[in-house]
Amino acid sequence: MKQEFDVVVVGSGAGAMLTAIKAHDEGLSVVVLEKSEQYGGTSAISGGGIWIPLNDQVNDDREAALTYMRAAAQGQVDDKRLVAYVDTAAEMVRYMTSATRVRYAACHRYPDYYPALPGARDGGRTMDPELFDGALLGDELARLRTPSPATLLMGKVSMTARDAHKMLAKEKGWKLIFAKLMLRFMLDWRWRKKTGRRTDRRLALGNALVAGLRHGLMTRNIPLCLNTALQSLVYDGQRVTGVVAGQDGKLVEFAARRAVVLAAGGFERNQALRDQYLPQPNSAQWGVTPPNNTGDTLVAAQALGAQTDLMGWAWWVxxxxxxxxxxxxxxxxxxxxxxxxxxxxxxxxxxxxxxxxxxxxxxxxxxxxxxxxxxxxxxxxxxxxxxxxxxxxxxxxxxxxxxxxxxxxxxxxxxxxxxxxxxxxxxxxxxxxxxxxxxxxxxxxxxxxxxxxxxxxxxxxxxxxxxxxxxxxxxxxxxxxxxxxxxxxxGDIGTKGGLLTNEDAQVLHQSGAPIAGLYAIGNTSASVMGPSYPGAGSTLGPALTFGYRAALHIARAP
Ligand code: FAD
The missing domain is CATH 3.90.700.10 (Succinate dehydrogenase/fumarate reductase flavoprotein, catalytic domain)
Structure with a gap:
């Protein structure tokens, strides 16, 4: 059986979903394939923070942001990618918040991670999702990957990262915040009784981001196929023309008239790949991520001669x-x-x-x-x-x-x-x-x-x-x-190395030329941050931004 779309997106993390939404809004037909029985990947259980230099809520400076990123990347990232990030991240947020119900607020006091580097800011580049009403997803809420109880007050009540910080640091007014959150949760008991859910209807952090994007897919009728795992890429000798995926015990071909976007996370849950690339000792069991990111798409692209970079690095924690x-x-x-x-x-x-x-x-x-x-x-x-x-x-x-x-x-x-x-x-x-x-x-x-x-x-x-x-x-x-x-x-929250891409997220062949029809974003690609972690949101910010750029590039390609 073969189905045909303009764009096939592999994975359903935040970057994947935003790519699909943008590609759809550019007039392309899209499908999203997800290996697991739940959507959202690590993005859904994350803090949902995004590191966005020059965002509309701060008075940032382009040269300072670029200087800081260049210093953090230690010469290990092509400058065109750094410039593309600095010049597109805020535009991506503007698009995301106009095209979906996802909303972000700048964390004005959350500093960049390397305050001693030139161009660092004391706050404002990290943005935190506002709460999202999970009821808007209807039955789809049940298939959203659930966050760790550690991110919920008393294992049940959602809070933004800004509120969590005030309570952790015991800032003035923290008790009032705690009381308000608990009260809001208690007053919503009818919804929980009706739906049988124990946790808050309001979703926070990565759950809020992914739920908002899932809502964006739903309102556009973009299909999301769960339990559908890429096994190989289809290549006609000139370009990638689709993927073969396992679905319900059968192999199904999803043909891509324009492009395949690999957004299937890193290889952190594949011990053999970890042993090949990461420092020892390490273990897939020490990580904080769900079990499905086993580097399938990385291996499939390597089989076509794709280049990789930063393979010895993870987003360590x-x-x-x-x-x-x-x-x-x-x-x-x-x-x-x-x-x-x-x-x-x-x-x-x-x-x-x-x-x-x-x-x-x-x-x-x-x-x-x-x-x-x-x-x-x-x-x-x-x-x-x-x-x-x-x-x-x-x-x-x-x-x-x-x-x-x-x-x-x-x-x-x-x-x-x-x-x-x-x-x-x-x-x-x-x-x-x-x-x-x-x-x-x-x-x-x-x-x-x-x-x-x-x-x-x-x-x-x-x-x-x-x-x-x-x-x-x-x-x-x-x-x-x-x-x-x-x-x-x-431990880690994902691997950092992966397929080497250019400023439009095209996967590069070992020859240096882009592999036609093949894009990679998120932890499937080598991080634009090089070996560093410039600020909270340094993984999701780029996953979303390069997904946005990939969709634009695919739509505008001749
Ligand atoms: P994912 O979000 O993991 O999505 C990949 C998806 O691809 C998964 O759903 C997976 O099932 C699917 N998949 C895998 N293989 C296949 C296949 N063969 N076929 C089809 N689908 C496949 N980062 C930030 O920037 N800000 C934060 O605030 C933040 N907080 C974090 C907090 C925690 C507790 C954790 C664990 C991580 C946090 N991170 C944060 C890191 C961030 O969540 C990840 O780096 C990011 O989600 C990776 O996005 P991704 O799209 O590459 O992968």
Whole structure:
């Protein structure tokens, strides 16, 4: 059986869906193919943040944005792609918000991740989705990939990233925000009773983005085929003319008159590809992503001679394993809070704990290469920290004391002991090293200056610190027993390397020329950010922007 469209989009993450919507609005017929029984991929469980230089809600400067991206990319990305990103990202947001019900607000105080680089801003380039009413999706809501309970208040109530930040940092008014969110949720009990859903009707973060885009597909009658997995590309010797996909146990051909857009995520869930490309040790089990991104489209394009780049990189994040959960929990923000430190097996620190997640895991690997004792690493905190702050799956002790935690979590999710020495013995960390490290950290907490790694010394570190802690919102002593430890794996939220593309998302052949009819976006393509993570939203911003550019290029090609 063969079906024919102008454009075949493979994958149903945010970039894929926006590509389909834009291609449709340019007058093309489109189909979206999705391997899983749910749509949305990692995009749906993400924070939904997008990093948009020059967006309409900030007073940004083009040269500053380009200078910053160039510095972050470290000469590893073709300048035409960087320029294309800076010049199109805001236009893409304007289009998305006019063509769909997705809405974004700039996070005015969320700084770029590398404040020391030229052109960095203290806030405004990261944008956060507004809440989306899931009821607008009708029955399709049930097929939207569900977010991790970690992103919902009490595992049920949706919140924007801006509200989550105010509550985490305990900013003035945070209790009122908490109360309003809870009240809104409680008053909506009728809808939950009618639909049988336990969680909030209002969707937030990546769920809001993907739901808004799914709504855009629905209003345009763009078909989305679930349980349909690309197996190979059809190539007539000159151009890609379609894909062969497995569907209901049969092979089906989707012919593409104009183009195939590969938007099927990275290869993070394929251990063989990880072993071939990523640093060791690594594991597909340490990641935070759903199970379907196994690099199928990467391999299919490589079979046609496609070039790849940045294959040794992932969007790293330290993660914690939680029993009975399909993927691990990422520690994105809590490491900045005062009174926690990260150590290797010798009990020594190896990084400013508040650094961006990619840099944190990069530092884990760097230390591991030196002494073989930093993957896994250990996070250490004390009773005060445990009482006041969340850490991964542990809500603050004042809300969820140890007595209310699942018994099975002890010695798996967290370790606990009355003294640092016995904690060190339990987790196999050198006790002398750990006590010496803690002694220095406690001295530094009093002065507010982290002599070794500068935790809290820049605007990004302080964003997730506790504003009430002085003189440094990211430093406090680790002094009061019992003491706690958490095991940190070198996890990821997707891989960063993939098919090398040009500024219009065309896949490049090893000869350097574009492969006619073949485009790649999102984590299927090598990131426009090079080996860096310039700010929150550095993966979804480009996935959407290059999807938008791909659709325009396909529509305008002769
Ligand atoms: P995905 O969104 O994963 O979509 C790929 C889709 O392709 C999947 O649905 C998959 O099932 C499908 N697929 C795979 N193989 C096939 C096949 N053979 N045939 C058909 N379909 C296939 N990034 C940001 O920029 N901002 C954030 O705020 C942010 N927060 C995050 C928070 C968390 C907890 C996590 C886990 C990630 C976060 N990320 C964030 C990262 C971001 O979500 C991903 O990098 C991004 O979603 C990748 O988009 P994608 O379209 O490449 O892949």
């Amino acid at each position: 330290p993660t914690v394993a939680v029993p009975k959960e399909d993927s691990q929990r990422g520690l994105f923000a809590e490491r900045s809070l005062p009174g926690c430190i990260a150590v290797d097996g010798t009990g020594q620190r190896f990084v400013d704990e508040a650094k961006p997640y990619l840099e944190f895991v990069t530092a884990m690997y760097a230390r591991h290469r030196e002494n073989g004792r930093c993957v896994p690493a250990w996070l250490i905190f004390d009773a005060d920290f445990r009482h006041k702050y969340p850490m991964g799956p542990l809500m603050p002790g004042q809300v969820a004391p140890d007595s209310r935690l699942r018994k099975s979590w002890l010695n798996i999710v967290y370790w606990k002991a009355d003294t640092l020495e016995s904690l060190a013995a339990q987790i196999g960390v050198d006790a002398k090293g750990l006590t010496a490290t803690v002694a220095q950290v406690n001295e530094d907490a009093a002065s507010g200056v982290d002599r070794d790694y500068g935790k809290g010394s820049n605007v990004f570190d302080r964003y997730y610190g506790d504003v009430n802690v002085k003189p440094n919102p990211c430093l406090a002593p680790v002094a009061k027993g019992p003491f706690y430890a958490m095991k940190l794996d070198a």
